[in-house]
Amino acid sequence: MKRFNQLVSEMAIRAAELGAARRLSGSSHDVSEYDYKNQRVIVKFPDSFLYQEIGDPNDETIHILSEYLTYHIYSLYSIPIPEYYDLVIRNDKIGLLTKFVPGYSASTDQLSASDFSLTFLINAFLANWDVGGGGTSKTNPNIIFDSATNKYTIIDPGGALGFRARGARKGAAFDATVGEIDTFRDGSITGLSSIFSAQETLQKSMKKFKQVPWAKIEKSLRNFSSKQISGEIMHKMENSTDAANIVKKWEYEIDTLIQILKKRHDYILKLDKYI
Numbered sequence: 001m002k003r004f005n006q007l008v009s010e011m012a013i014r015a016a017e018l019g020a021a022r023r024l025s026g027s028s029h030d031v032s033e034y035d036y037k038n039q040r041v042i043v044k045f046p047d048s049f050l051y052q053e054i055g056d057p058n059d060e061t062i063h064i065l066s067e068y069l070t071y072h073i074y075s076l077y078s079i080p081i082p083e084y085y086d087l088v089i090r091n092d093k094i095g096l097l098t099k100f101v102p103g104y105s106a107s108t109d110q111l112s113a114s115d116f117s118l119t120f121l122i123n124a125f126l127a128n129w130d131v132g133g134g135g136t137s138k139t140n141p142n143i144i145f146d147s148a149t150n151k152y153t154i155i156d157p158g159g160a161l162g163f164r165a166r167g168a169r170k171g172a173a174f175d176a177t178v179g180e181i182d183t184f185r186d187g188s189i190t191g192l193s194s195i196f197s198a199q200e201t202l203q204k205s206m207k208k209f210k211q212v213p214w215a216k217i218e219k220s221l222r223n224f225s226s227k228q229i230s231g232e233i234m235h236k237m238e239n240s241t242d243a244a245n246i247v248k249k250w251e252y253e254i255d256t257l258i259q260i261l262k263k264r265h266d267y268i269l270k271l272d273k274y275i
Helices: 004-008 048-054 059-076 108-112 116-125 199-209 214-223 226-236 240-270
Strands: 030-036 039-045 085-090 093-099 104-107 139-146 151-154
Touching (some): 059 085, 059 093, 059 214, 059 240, 104 108, 116 199, 116 240
Antiparallel strands (some): 030 039, 039 093, 104 139, 139 151
16 A cells, blocks of 8 residues: 555646546545556545535535545554545646445445454544444445455545535534544444444454554644645646645644544543543
8 A cells, every 4th residue: 555655746646647537426526437557546526516505615625635634544553445545636626536446335244254343443533424424224335345355445534534425514523522432333323333332342442543642643644734735736736826725724724633633532542441
């Protein structure tokens, strides 16, 4: 898997470098499949109309960057995510490119037989509602299971951190109190509750959560600040004013995320003595 520092030098692929698109259905955003350098890739662009309806149109780019950042934090914990993920620019709009993941929506039975339960506290920490709160169905389209390898992969984390999947802000629902520890184990909210509820799951998940100290997470977040990405965005986008606004807004977003995630991290660690 390519790590963040490798990706930075390859960021902001121009959409013109992609092959012909095959539009995919079932998403509230603009999601298409392409051939890129002989690889199947999925490219997701935010639907501007949604953001105009729900609040701040500028949030569409911040949402994509937030999703990209979520993948990076998952990688710190060695949680399976698409092998390749990157940013792409089309008509001065930033999208997210990921390598195609073979398989189908994971079922509860498949995930129960894997080590997926170890991700519980990390999903709660990141407030990834698409994984832990994806409805009462016994399958989850944001977790792909490949029966050929018996492995799962978390995809499309648009409902993580401060955003809901369709682009609205979570507001006070994303705060220092990690309520997802309860909601992700509530059978009326998620079909995965049985996987996360066992006491042994909590203990093993806490052990995995503690493998990555806050100092490492914070350093990664600061490396992902606008200072790290501004050069590529400013260079690739045609409208320098729009690019500058994105950089400024993202810098503020990172500062806010650091404050909230530090409190959430501390909150989870304090539970260690009770489980």
